[in-house]
Amino acid sequence: MTVALASPSTSGWMQAILWGIPIAMAAMAFVPDPPEAPTVPHWGLLVVAALIAALFQLAPHRLRYRLTPTGLEINRLLGTTLLPYAGMQARETAGSLGVRTFGTGLPGYLTGAFSFGSDGVRSVTALASVMSGGVLLGVPVNHEAPARPSFILPSRPTSVAEPFQWYFLTPADPQQFLDELARRGAVVAQ
Known part of the structure; x- marks a missing residue:
């Protein structure tokens, strides 16, 4: 039996601030180093922004409670607890x-x-x-x-x-x- 979790009540402002972090990092990846240099993306910054965005999206959906015959099984992003x-x-x-x-x-x-x-x-x-x-x-x-x-x-x-x-x-x-x-x-x- 899978148990539903309580829904978080995160305000719109908090969501905007949190999602603003990876968006700002992605935008900064396209800022040239010297002013006259061509715009070449900083791939490391883009990868980190993508990883942060994936974590924000994936982590809450991985948390689950399941009642099994032997115990309570809790699934999370990096493992399972019984x-x-x-x-x-x-x-x-x-x-x-x-x-x-x-x-x-x-x-x-x-x-x-x-x-x-x-x-x-x-x-x-x-x-x-x-x-x-x-x-x-x-x-x-x-x-x-x-x-x-x-x-x-x-x-x-x-x-x-x-x-x-x-x-x-x-x-x-x-x-x-x-x-x-x-x-x-x-x-x-x-």
Whole structure:
């Protein structure tokens, strides 16, 4: 079952500013170095502008949540994360993402480590389309697995005995998403 994401509410001005960056870079590629030199494009600048434009267009469309028989599968631009239902805790949150400490922050595509400061959770791994109004998922940290660097997957224990890795997701219908997680074995707080 694929879950729809919350739609980002990016203003027209923000879109114009963001898309203005690759457009300005492409225009600058045709500015001659000395005033009397012929106009020859700077190919490196054109390539970088094209890559930035492709990233702005492609990244938000790659973020997907899918409920599988074994766990929640989250597809993003550079990989897939599978969160098992066993031991998972989930709850809706009114908190919002704070400072990005590592990751990507494009309109409609927020991934990586962010500060949180709400619901007793200090930092989360965001896999979201908007900055607030999402769902917190706590997945027990497996001590047998090799440790991953804390700047990629920060873990914040809820108790000394059971540390959790916290994720911030933004499904379009959080309550329906939580109901489906509960049916699949996750512990959902009301």
